Amino acid sequence: EAGVTQFPSHSVIEKGQTVTLRCDPISGHDNLYWYRRVMGKEIKFLLHFVKESKQDESGMPNNRFLAERTGGTYSTLKVQPAELEDSGVYFCASSRTGIEQYFGPGTRLTVT
Amino acid sequence: AQSVTQLGSHVSVSEGALVLLRCNYSSSVPPYLFWYVQYPNQGLQLLLKYTTGATLVKGINGFEAEFKKSETSFHLTKPSAHMSDAAEYFCAVNKGSSNTGKLIFGQGTTLQVKP
Numbered sequence: 001e002a003g004v005t006q007f008p009s010h011s012v013i014e015k016g017q018t019v020t021l022r023c024d025p026i027s028g029h030d031n032l033y034w035y036r037r038v039m040g041k042e043i044k045f046l047l048h049f050v051k052e053s054k055q056d057e058s059g060m061p062n063n064r065f066l067a068e069r070t071g072g073t074y075s076t077l078k079v080q081p082a083e084l085e086d087s088g089v090y091f092c093a094s095s096r097t098g099i100e101q102y103f104g105p106g107t108r109l110t111v112t
Numbered sequence: 113a114q115s116v117t118q119l120g121s122h123v124s125v126s127e128g129a130l131v132l133l134r135c136n137y138s139s140s141v142p143p144y145l146f147w148y149v150q151y152p153n154q155g156l157q158l159l160l161k162y163t164t165g166a167t168l169v170k171g172i173n174g175f176e177a178e179f180k181k182s183e184t185s186f187h188l189t190k191p192s193a194h195m196s197d198a199a200e201y202f203c204a205v206n207k208g209s210s211n212t213g214k215l216i217f218g219q220g221t222t223l224q225v226k227p
Contacts, residue, residue: 003155004155031213033213033214033215035215035217041219042217042218042219042220043156043202043215043217043220044217045214045215045216048213048214055213056213056214058214059214091155091156093156095213098213099144099161099163099213100158100161101158101213101215102158103148103155103156103157104155105153105154105155106155
């Protein structure tokens with residue numbers, strides 16, 4: 001069984017540009033989560049999808065972040081326009097039960 | 113609100129020595145508790161979890177943790193450290209049976225194992 005995959009693994013963009021991160025969950029997992037770790041800080045929750053619906057988006061920092069999960073399969077997280085403080089590692093996780101979450105390897109985003 | 117505190121951002125042990133990584137939490141509802149490990153250049157891997165029932169839980173790679181409600185703790189232990197245990201460890205909590213799945217993480221503890 002394939003694990004959670006994320007693309008790209010690294011992204012370097014300039015301030016003001018747009019970046020789209022992609023997450024492919026484990027097949028059959030209705031729950032999909034996005035988290036972020038800024039350098040030196042703890043991993044923080046961004047949002048939670050159940051199938052294609054946003055169950056909880058309380059962690060989204062501002063309206064420059066847009067997450068979608070069309071069709072309830074893969075998800076994208078778009079940052080537009082990117083700011084310096086958006087740099088960090090973005091993790092995606094999926095879960096069948098909503099209890100055990102399986103994490104992807106993360107996307108390291110650097111905004112210069 | 114829930115929170116997690118991991119005591120010690122860096123822990124160093126000798127190979128073969130006891131590993132003890134500390135985690136304390138606060139939660140207004142019965143929590144579910146988790147330990148994750150991140151090896152270099154990899155994602156987070158679930159080590160073990162506590163939901164209900166037996167308070168001593170065993171995980172992968174010889175790790176175990178004990179849920180102590182009275183102390184609001186969920187410390188991670190391993191009797192004998194191996195070089196391959198060097199990694200960053202994260203304690204996490206969610207709201208148990210009333211949860212949306214949102215995990216609250218501690219700051220992480222980097223474990224160094226010396227030969």
